[in-house]
Amino acid sequence: MRSLSTTVPFGFDFEVPRFLAAYRTLGCVSAQFYRNTSNAPSPTEALRIIGRAGMHFDSIHGVFGPDIDPSSADASHRGDCLRIYETEAKLARDLGVRHIVVHPSANRADFTFYDRAEARRLQAERWPHLDDFMKRLADIGDRAGAVFLMENVPHYSPLGHDPAELARHILAVNRPTVRMCFDTGHAHVTGDVVATLGAAAKAIDYLHIHDNDAKADDHRMPGDGTIDWVRFGAALEKTGLSVPCMLEVFYPVPEVEALAQDGRSSIIARACALR
Numbered sequence: 001m002r003s004l005s006t007t008v009p010f011g012f013d014f015e016v017p018r019f020l021a022a023y024r025t026l027g028c029v030s031a032q033f034y035r036n037t038s039n040a041p042s043p044t045e046a047l048r049i050i051g052r053a054g055m056h057f058d059s060i061h062g063v064f065g066p067d068i069d070p071s072s073a074d075a076s077h078r079g080d081c082l083r084i085y086e087t088e089a090k091l092a093r094d095l096g097v098r099h100i101v102v103h104p105s106a107n108r109a110d111f112t113f114y115d116r117a118e119a120r121r122l123q124a125e126r127w128p129h130l131d132d133f134m135k136r137l138a139d140i141g142d143r144a145g146a147v148f149l150m151e152n153v154p155h156y157s158p159l160g161h162d163p164a165e166l167a168r169h170i171l172a173v174n175r176p177t178v179r180m181c182f183d184t185g186h187a188h189v190t191g192d193v194v195a196t197l198g199a200a201a202k203a204i205d206y207l208h209i210h211d212n213d214a215k216a217d218d219h220r221m222p223g224d225g226t227i228d229w230v231r232f233g234a235a236l237e238k239t240g241l242s243v244p245c246m247l248e249v250f251y252p253v254p255e256v257e258a259l260a261q262d263g264r265s266s267i268i269a270r271a272c273a274l275r
Helices: 016-027 043-051 075-094 115-142 164-171 182-190 194-202 231-238 253-261 264-270
Strands: 003-010 028-033 054-059 098-104 147-151 176-181 204-209 244-247
Touching: 016 043, 016 253, 028 043, 028 244, 043 054, 054 075, 054 244, 054 264, 075 098, 075 115, 098 204, 115 147, 115 164, 115 176, 147 204, 164 176, 164 182, 164 194, 176 182, 176 194, 182 194, 182 204, 194 204, 194 244, 231 264, 253 264
Parallel strands: 003 028, 003 244, 028 054, 054 098, 098 147, 147 176, 176 204, 204 244
Antiparallel strands: none
């Protein structure tokens, strides 16, 4: 059965216990561990905080950035990335989870979008490198007992914009330790979120749920953008996926508390086809 989850931002300007309580009110029962790497809690402390909230971790968001590029043509750099994610697998194990979200390519430092034509050219060059990376990542997953979730991303990265295409490459790896995190907000910016959900469904093990205006990746709460959540929820129900639906939203906590009081949970439940 699908369940509702939230990101939990450790080491940022959030009062984490209050943040978790607000999302608990919205119906979240679990969380994805996300941290500021320069100000992160120990696994023991993170587990204490999530436990006090009456929740548990279901995954971690692996590190990403302009200097971490699994699709790089430089084999040495891809090796460095593999070592990074092997370390992330240890962190996941310490937090009691197996699933680790991975961005398939580096983002621009300022998160500006590539020109679409340039992005198409870069993709053609980079797919063989990402395919190689994912096969080697699967080996790490076997050794570490981890599942790596490749996430579709907007055009601020050179590869991974088309969820259906990303899913095809993941399925070609044909290993249970490499699967997909489908991000609704990213898919809405790059195409038809409902169509690509259906096309990618066989590869999906996790969902990032957030809204936008189909132009900016600004991580709004469902209902605050232009995604048709009734249509999306119906498509999600049709896929039969039984995975966490993680609200990847970073609103100020008072705003989340107000939304919970105003009945936003019903929109979210419909969006995620929750029974």
